[in-house]
Each structure stands twice: as C-alpha cells, then as structure tokens.
Amino acid sequence: MDIILLLMLLFPLAGAVLNAVSAGRLPRRLSGNVASMAVLGSLIMAIAGFILLGERTLVVSLVDWVSVENFSASFAFLYNPLAAIMALMVTFVSFLIHLYSVSFMREDKDYCRYFAYLNLFVFSMLVITLADNLLFFYLGWEGVGFCSYALIGFWYQDPEKAAAGRKAFVVTRIGDVAFGIAIALSFFLFGSLSLTYIYGHLGGLTQVSATVLGLLLLWGAMGKSAQLPLTVWLPDAMAGPTPVSALIHAATMVTAGAYLLIRLFPVVRLSPLALAAIAGVGALTTMYGSLSALGQRDIKKVLAYSTISQVGYMVLAVGAADIIGSMFHLLSHALFKSLLFMCAGYVIQALDDEHDIFRMGNLRRLLPHIYWPFLIGALCLSAFPMIGGFFSKDRILLATFLGPGIIYKVFWAMALLAAFLTPLYTFRMFFAVFQERPGGRSAEEIKPVPPFMAYILWPLAILAFCDGLLNLPFGPGKDWLARYFSVLAGAVVALPAPPGYELSMSVGSGAVILAVLLFTYVLYRPPGPKFSAPRLEAFLFEGLYLDKLYYSVFVVPYERLARFWWQTVDEGGIDRGLDGTAQLFAMLSRGLGYWATGRLSTYVKMLLVGLTVFFSALAVRWYLW
C-alpha cells in the first residue's frame, strides 16, 4: 500500500520536475502528454488504493523529515476513506483538466511552465489530501498556495493579472498565518503533530483550548476557501487561465479549507462555540457569494462568486457537525463547478476572449457542442431536483436546521435563501449566454475551437449528473457514501431528523427551486432582463463593496505608511544624511588636492626645504644643549 501512495504523489512531482527542468524546450505534445500521463498514473494509483483500502484506516510512515529532541515530523500518510475519496476526486478532475488544458493552451508558448505548475499543484493537493502530519499537511498547503499564485499570474506580462496573483497570495497568507499558529498550538497541546496521535489524545483538551484551536483552524480555512472576510482574492483569481480556475479555484484548492476542517473535525467538534462560528462564517459567505454572483457580468466571476457561495455550504455543514454532508457537497461541487468552468473556457475561446455574458447570446445555435454540458452543469449547480448537487445541498440544509439553538435556524434561513438565489444567478447567466436574442452573436464571429474540448467534458457531465447516486436518501444504494465514511470520528450516517422532515424539506426546496427557475426564465428570457435597478446592480457587481472597503481600510493606510517610510524616512532622512556626509568629505579632499600639484620639481623643492628645516632644528638643538 505504501508503494501505491508514494507513486500517487511521485507521478505528478516527476511530471512537474520534468517539465520544469526542460526549461521550455520540451516539444508541445510531449509536455502536455507527460503532464497528463503523470496525473493518469496518480488516478490509477488512487483507484487501486481505494479498492485495496476497503473501509480500513491506514497510517503509512515513510521517512522522518524533521527530528529535533522531542519534536518530530515525518512524511506520513493517513489513508482513510475520507482521504481515499478526496484523492480519487482530485486525481480524476485533475486528469480531465490536464487533457482539456492540452487543447486550451494550444497556442500559448509557455506550455512547459504551465504544465509544470499544474503538475506541482496536483502533487501539493495530494499532499494535503493524504498527509498525516500537520507539518507535512502545511507543506502541501503552501504548495497549492504557491501554484495558485503562479498560475493566477500566469500571463504575468499583464500587470493587472500579476497583481491579481499577488493579491491572492497576500490574502490567503493572512489565513495561512493562523493555520501556522494552530499547528504550533497543537504541538504545544498534544506534543505531536500527527493527526492520528491527536485523534487519540483528545481527552485532556480543555474547552478553551479546543475553542481557540477550532477558531484558528477556521481562520486558516477562511483564507484558502475564500470565506468571509477573506473572500476578495477569489474573484480576482479569475485572471488565470480558465482550466486553472476550474482546477484550483473551483474543484480542489478552495475546498482545501473545508477539507482541513473535516480532517480536524474531531478537534473542532469539541467546542460548540467554534462550531457555531464555522457555521456562521459558512452561512454568511453562502449568502454573500450568491448575492454578489447576481450582479456580475463576467462569466468567470459569476462562477467565482458561485464557488464562494458553494464552499460556504461546505463550511456551514462542518459547522452543523455534518462532515459527511460537507464532503458530499465538496464532491458534487468539484464535478459540476469544474464542468461549468471548462464550458466557460470553451465559450470564452470561441468568442475570442469575450467574458461579458451580455455580449454573448445565440450560443445554443452557434456552439451546440457545449450547450448540453453547460446545461447539465447549471442544473447541478442550481440543485435541480434529483440530480447533482440537490442531495448534498439538501443534506446540508437539513443538518443546519437540526443544529442546536435558534442561531442555527438563522443560518438555515440564510443558506436556504442562498439556495434559492443559486438558480437565479446561474440561469441569468445561462439565458444570457445561450438564448436567441437580438444583439447576440452571429456565426461569423465564432472562432473554431477543438471539439475535443467539449467531448472531454462528458465524463464530468455524466458524473455530475449522477452524483446523487453516491448517497441516495432511498433505494438500493441508500447512504452509500455516508456508510463508507462512518469510520470517521464524528460522522453521523443518518441525520437524526424526525420522520417526514427529510422528505418534506426535499420536496419543499425542490418545488421552490423549480419555481425560482421558472421565475428566472420569466425575468431573463429573451430579449433580456425585465427590470433595471442600477444602484442595486452596482452594489452587487462590486461584491457588496467589500473589495473597496478593504482597499480603503487596509491598502490605502498601508500605502501611506509605506510612502512615509520610503520618502520621508529613507529618502529624506537616511539617504540625505549619507549624501551630505559624502559631500563634506568631497569638499575636504578637494581642499587637500590643491597640495598635490603633480610637478616633480615642486616636490623635490619641498623635500629639500623640509629636510633643511628638520636638520637645522636638530643642529640648533644639539648645539644649544
């Protein structure tokens, strides 16, 4: 088993190294194929590992990494059902996205750099997925952060895109710091960083330390998962190539925060306060994401805000102590959101880098290949009854409703409202892009795109469509995923809902979602929106002005302070002081320079005069004494 896990990690690492050391000289086909095959190797290993694992939990320790006195960290894996499923998802989605990327990046000259980063990302993400040691986990955590930064700013010649990369890096770092503190704190509390050790030694943990640890972990997760208040980097991250958005900023990295909370759930669940905080952050973010998505015009930003909102559901589920629901939604979201992003990438390329959904239109007729995958993705995202994200979202809503205290009812209401907004923003985008309308696109404006990019979406589309089969609330495969995850500490297989609750809630939300879909159609059907509220639209468009707020509260004072240190203190004080000293010495030396005439005769004369005076003085003194 250890060889399987090792290979799963080493394949993408080898691909990344190969692509990186070739310094861009690998032929285009070879570079893409090496990268894809490396991830295919990982996928095969993930499947093999999944089959061999069964429902066991394995701890595999490879070698010691750091070992100083009583501190030690090793390259160790904790391979349990959770990690197995996550690894399957990561490698499967990554593989499809790699194949898609080969077509998507067909004209980019920096393909080697691209595939090197992409493979390195898969490696780091698998480290996060498998790591048993928190320090090892952190290695992957920083690795994905770096790859995210490098790929958002992939087209670094464009200063705006490079700035987006920097922003993502800096904002996620605010979260990473908290995670770093959490790691140090767990070493202090448990004396070890091994997850298995921590799971086994929770007895002595006080309420206060559990709460602090839980809140620090939540803060860490906020950065990576773009939860409030650290959401602002994700919409900007859309500057990267679209497959990157699909892989990193939809399917895998942004869910790493939720995964972290699920992985450390045995610690987090000890503190009701931390759980409530997690649920609150999740619920607020869900609302925030849905509202902001409603106002966007850029197709990728709609999807980005939608990702924020959906990841909010996962965090909310952890807060509602339902890690199975969280993981279930993570899986369905990974499938349908990467599907949607790749569809968007296809559309963007076909329209020659057009991002504005209201300058699209007529695409059902013009891009028939992409219509159905996009529709399936949109329906899954909207939680259309019986497909895709319906079951997972329902489970989360139910778990939140059953949470302790009135506050969870509030969270539930917020999440429910967001769930109703989801079809609204999704189909607002969908109708704008695909429906026939005046001012839409004509056939001459369409650039040819390899049809392979649409075919590759079908496996994802089918899986996203059938995703509910993983954990049906009824029928032959009832609760398969939940039962598979039942070995995880704190997992609740069947939510303790009174009979009838589950069914009535499902039916109720299904009916409302259908109603919202109809309403969306009425509102946004061709030729366009039936209302106009510019102030509201601007408010939503700017993401509730959160970005502007941060700009004026943090960035502007920081820049002012930096300007003060730079211009007043450094240039005005230190530099001018040094310049003045240098000028003083220059003046002194110029004065002394007059003595050096360079004329030999003068020097000899001076020598003679000097010697005469010297010897005369000696003589006089000798004579007088």
Place this chain on the structure above:
Amino acid sequence: MIVPYSHVLILASIIFILGAACAVARRNLIMILVGVEIMLNAAALVFISASLFWQKLPGQAFVIFLFAVAAAEVATGLALIVHIQRRTGSVISDDYNHMKG
C-alpha cells in the same frame, strides 16, 4: 691627515648644496639624476674623511657600498629615462604631472 677635518666637511657641504641645487633647479630629468649623483659623492667624501679622522675602516667600506648603490641607481634611472623618452618624447620633469590631485 694633512687637510683639517673641518675643511673637508665644508667642501662636502658645498658639493652637497650644489648637487641639491642642481636637482631642485633643473627640469631635465638627466640633470636631476646628475645632481643626485653629486649629492651622493659629497656624502661619500664625508665618509672617507671621517674614516681617516677616527682611523676606522667601516667608513671606507660604506663608500664601496655607496658606489655600488650609485651605479645601480644610475643604471635603473637612466633606463627609466630612456624608456619614458621613447614613450613620450620628453625628458622634462614638469611634463609628468599626472599625479595632480
């Protein structure tokens, strides 16, 4: 000693001053070298007379050293002068004021 010691010292001083004056006043490098040689010889004269006056041999040994040093100095000095004459075409010391600050 037939000649009084003080007379020899006065003669040596006169020769030394003449040599120094030559070295200082002339601009021609060869003449400066000649001046330096004259000063050296004045010093040698003092050594010889002192050796005779105190009846001690080291004074004469010193003079032999002095000749050797003077010969070596003239050899290198003249070689340098020939060299710079060939390079720049001038043996006037004031033309070489590159060390001016």
